[in-house]
Amino acid sequence: MKIKLADRLSSLTLWALLLGAIMAATPVLAQVQPLDHIVAIVDNDVIMRSQLEQRLREVHNTIAQRSAEMPPEDVLRQQVMERLIIESLQLQIAERSGIRISDEELNDALETIAQRNNMSLAQFRQALIKDGLDPTEAREQIRREMIISRVRQHRINERIQVSEQEIRNFLASDLGKIQLSEEYHLANILIPIPEAADAAAIQAAERMARDTYQQSLQGVDFGRLAVARSASENALEGGDMGWRKAVQLPPPFDDLVSGMPVGGVTEPIRTPPGYILLKLLEKRGGENQVRDEVHVRHILIKPSEVRKEDEARQIIERLHGRIVAGENFAELASNFSEDPGSALNGGDLNWIDPDMLVPEFRRMMQSTPSGELSPPFRTPYGWHVLQVLGRRATNSTEDIRRQQAMNLLRSRRFDEELQTWLRQIRDEAYVDIKI
Template sequence: MKTMLCKALRPLMLGALLASSVVHAEVVPLDRVVAIVDNDVVMQSQLDQRLREVRATIQKRGAPLPPEHVLTQQVLERLIIENIQLQIGDRSGVRITDEELNQAMGTIAQRNNMSLDQFRAALAHDGLSYDEAREQVRREMIISRVRQRRVAERIQVSEQEVQNFLASDLGKIQLSEEYRLANIVIPVPDSASPETVQAAARQAAEMYQQLKQGADFNQMAVARSAGDNALEGGEIGWRKAAQLPSPFDTMVGSLAVGDVTEPLRGPGGFIILKLEEKRGGSKMLRDEVHVRHILLKPSEIRSEEATQQLAEKLYERIQAGESFADLAKKFSEDPGSKLNGGDLNWVDPESLVPEFREVMNNAPQGQVTKPFRSPFGWHVLEVLGRRATDSSDKFREQQAAQTLRARKYDEELQAWLRQIRDEAYVEIKQ
């Protein structure tokens, strides 16, 4: 990743220098170094491009831009940190193939409900080059894999930590059942007379009876609710019981999906709630997959290409009849499943990284997949079975473990970034 002058430009620059000794002419620099970072540099063109992207993002949010010198300093620091991580990735043999990069660009376009051509046009409209965007995605993929190796893989969450979190007040709140709700508000002014309150109560009772007889809640909310969400059919989104005012906080847990509450006096008037949907809680059917895999990780010793080739050879050997379990025990670099012949047992697909989950979900049972890449390395997998099971307790434990792991990852990542920044040689060129 060394940055160096193109040989073809050197005679031109030399001629410009000689001419400047005779004629004072305006010299337009092609580019310049703004920071030396260990064995690489950050160029002014990189800084300018990132500044354009950041300004566009801030302006889209409608937020004011910070002072130019502050923004430049922050963006330059971000580029320096990225550069350090890219150099770590380069030394570690992290490579992103064209196929992986094309797939990533296609995924980004799909998430924005665009074709690839529409995505190119949208970038051009924002003043961004598709090639520049593609290069930035490549950098981000490399950085993600570096962080996975250096940070995520060394984070451990113990069973005791999980149980302590589940027993804590914070854990109970974060993992409690959630409800998607809609409401109808019949307003009552703060200074309303008893007659006005009674009239509102009668109106609310009449609406409640109509709803119990099958009236459409969302249509009634649009037509008759005084809530600020009336035009959305009364939709107020997902809420936990603890986020609801009393007595709705205790009532909502006993509702079935589709039920409505009796009108109750609340802030601003009488309120009728409808339970549209709920998730979490004490019972939950989850799809589980019984899967085994062989994991191969690129390293300083084995390049990305060599790792992919080894995965393809193992796939061919399995197809030729060799034992999946025996090859996993010999070659797999997943310490958690290696000794079990690559068997991950029954897993919740949502607990897996998207790249692994997608291949696993599309794999026919009993058929070995072709090698594919995830942030952990190259995999070959086989689905041994599928089932739906009530895994409420297990799911809650997985949620708790993911919450704790994410918290530890954020803390560990920030500490690691400070460490590599402190250890790097950085010289800012003014």
């Protein structure tokens, strides 16, 4: 690690010396521009001043578009620097784990983003330019965000275990009986408590949390407070958590949001990462629905530290070819699939609610006719090929309810595990901030 970093720093130094020599030997035809320089060393990576300044400009634009008041520049700069450090650590983990996003996957993601905004790709590109963003840099930022999302799915899901007893208890509980309950659009603020904090540090965090709560009651914009004070990874988005069901939130937040009016804010609550406040932005849903179910089977091949992305793709392509040539899908799934939950059943996922699946798998499943085989495709879990065996419309069955319970129990633990994991990798990293 140190050798690679030293090589990078040496290269930067050599480039500076070469540029200096060229400038000394060449007539000055234009004003000399300052060289980019390192503002932080993060394990085996560096953060450059240009990266920091570019991200600051993006954050300024985002806050301005929300018509929110800008926090102090030093506070904003510190928040952005921490965000870049955490991103760098996650991207390094992805590099070591062989996690990649292909151009094809990135193009599909950009197409989806454009469609959600009722635009063509060309219109989306023009919108980025109009907002002062470089489309090429925006494209690579989306790629980085997709890689980070995939890293989180891998690392956090393996930390979360849900037992059969927990599922039974959940289904028997009052919350478990409300499977199609209301959804809540939430924002949060996390006032952190350092590990091994003494009483004075805990009291200081509590005072800041109480002050933040009082300011929110007095009409100070919650998003602005999140940008200025929150240590949550979504702080720069105004603390926006997206849509959640009450059952996806850890106690006591699940009960609190159920009885809150839109616009309400919870009092600060002590959690392992620190004091948390939630604001309810919107509500929706709660009505009963008939669900479409799909009977599907699949084969999964995962990239890993010893198997690169291209190797995983080549394996799934060979398996796809063997199925097309007439080999038995179930036998190949039993022998090769790396999904332990379905491999022993010949890759069969049984009847499943599409909403329980990741978007990439759901889209491919929906576009594949019954009885047909899909082409190889990528999800956060790896490379797949699937076969749709049937479709039906049904009310919730016991199997669906159990799957929902599993997903909801995992989801309500995801955010807490994510914050714990992010703090862990930050604490274990070598970080040297130069400004």
